[in-house]
Amino acid sequence: MRRLRPETRWAYVFLLPWLIGLVVFQAGPMLASLVLSFTRYDLIGAPEFAGTANYARMLEDPRVSRAIGNTVVYTLLHVPLAIAFALALALVLNRVTGRAAGAFRTIFYLPSMTPYVAVGVLFLFLLNGQAGMVNQFLALFGIEGPQWTTDPDWILMGIVLMSLWNLGSTTIILFAALRNVPRELSEAAMIDGAGTWQRFRAVTLPMISSALFFVVIINTIASLQMFDQVYTMFFGNQVAQQSYGDAALFYVVYLFQQAFQFLHMGYASALAWVLFLVIAAITLVQVKVGNRLVYYEAEEHAG
């Protein structure tokens, strides 16, 4: 056996706390949940082996398809909108110079500091169809706003609207990428007669494509795992659970209900593992597609 060099050995020693954490608190429980996904388990009695019954049940469960439908629609709406808005904000931030710049960056990031639970409660008030500020605002233009929180056709839209509150991280990542776009490329294009849109399209966008790709991936993952705000708004207390039906049933919300409301831990574990595999697959596809679209040399230029 090859002997480890002293530095390598020390590196492992320093990594040890993290490795132990990974095994005990991440990999171990994940493995346990994989095992549980093949059992019937209600937390109180011992788990009973159930074969693939939990996975078979998912195929028949109408709520699973409803939850997947809601989650996919939300993801398809949220990701493009969030990135478009965040990019617009980042472009604005990039224009602001001087002393105000720091203040604006802080202000743009502030919403991300609000706890998700607070955001959920806040938007329940803002979106209320009878007394909420969103509809009061629409009324200024003579529009009778929809019942965002109670109309099953609008609940998902209301959630998308709420999700655009929290763009701080995406904005900061895109803003950092914009700062790295070399000015001389833009100037050269300008000398060649390129307009604002052409410069954005042909210079800026390719140069920040790796950052864009990154935020697409993390936003997709976050959307598929949407939970906190939705749970707070529509499932957080007993009265809420009684009155909104399935319009806001997201995949992870359903998983949580199965696990902690109905105590079907085995079924919930199976749901979790399917989500895990789906996210892994989607990300794999995104990486494959992304490799063709992303201009990675940008980093070398920037460096």
Place this chain on the structure above:
Amino acid sequence: MLRSSVGPDRRAAVRAATARGGRGPAAVTLSTAVITTMIAALAACGGVGSGGGGERSGGGASLTTMGFGLPDEIATVRVDAFKKANPGIALQINEGQFDEQAFLSAVAAGSPPDVVYLGRDRIGSYAARGAIQPLDGCVAEQDVPVGDFYPAAQQQVKYDGKWYGMPEFYNSIVLVVGDKAAKDAGVDPAEIDTSDWERLAELAEKMTRTEGGKIERFGFYPKLPEFLPLWAKANGADILSADGRTSRLDDPKAAEALAYAHRLVEAQGGWTKLKAFTDTFDYFGEGNPFVKDQIGAMLTEQFVVTAMAGTTPDVKITVLPFKDRQGNPVNNVGGNAWVVPKGAKNPDAACAWIKTMTAADTWIAAARARAAKRAQEGKAYTGTYTGNAKADEVIFSEIVKPSGKKPFDDAVKVIRSVQEAGFVVPQSAAAAAEFKKAWEDAATRVLQGEQQPADALERAHTEAQKAIDEATS
């Protein structure tokens, strides 16, 4: 309570559930991992706690409670009574609302509290799973006078013929009418009778007020989906068989009741608007919907009325019984109960605790303290509605005095009069949560206009029966 919000523990779980932020694609799996971790961490505890039901431990007695708080004299007086009678027991009260996850993981880990305070409708599901233990031994050894409890409360704490809990409060459902709304509609509020469904529908429309697409007053709030069992009962239908094994959600009478309540809501402006409107209510504050004339009439638990006696004693309301179509009062009752979890270290002390907390004498002492406090504040005491009929006898004949506020004095009489009409939905074994969810969702689908009442209840019936069969197989 109506305003119960996300408990702190669940909030922590919620926070943990979605870890987010600027991590690379390599971290794809992390958030899913956190969720699986939550499940698995609890799972890892499984199988440890097999302390067994009837375990008795001697000396060094201590008692730990869960789900119970000490917000007022009704609680503290009774706790003091227990401490006085049992000076040798070290009492630890873990204040805070009942939290299902915390409770079940404690049971699974083999270190449960000795006694737990929770909603009576959960008892069947925990009893069926073996998470709580029967109290028949306790009742026999310590001579608990179970006959003192209201029959409906007794029924709700029994499962499979055994006692699994002792009832605390006894919440009744009554009809509360805003006098102004009734008079605007040209009706004497005291004359309103819910047994005539046609006239009730007319009245509901008359009491409703809208302005420019906005609801100003909800004429008659039937409190669906939560009161579906009550509406079904008013139309002569039980939604579950007495043994809790067979769903009766497909009873055409239940569908008829749901269709009627839905029609009421539609005629008053539609569910989506009305629901958004009721979401803005604060039933327990000084700006409650009766003071603000936002409600014509509504079905509600009696504690909304007793709360108003404290916050807005001059409100003009009339409290009436909710009557079925034959004209008899109908009342879906509920409340909390004390239970002893599997593996409790000190079941004897737990039994003594339960006996003291639910005994007539203790309730009466607590009621006297509350009456004295209200008198000091110059407010009316509208009674404490306990699960103990013997205690209520004394409370309402000796302690509750006419306050001079007619609406509340009359309300007390009405609430007392509907108590014996109280019924409960039977305990439905391990599938209680699924059963409830099935009919709630069905009623919601109807209200939202997604499904017809009969179809919605038919689907709920299939879902519920499947869950019950799976749980009992």
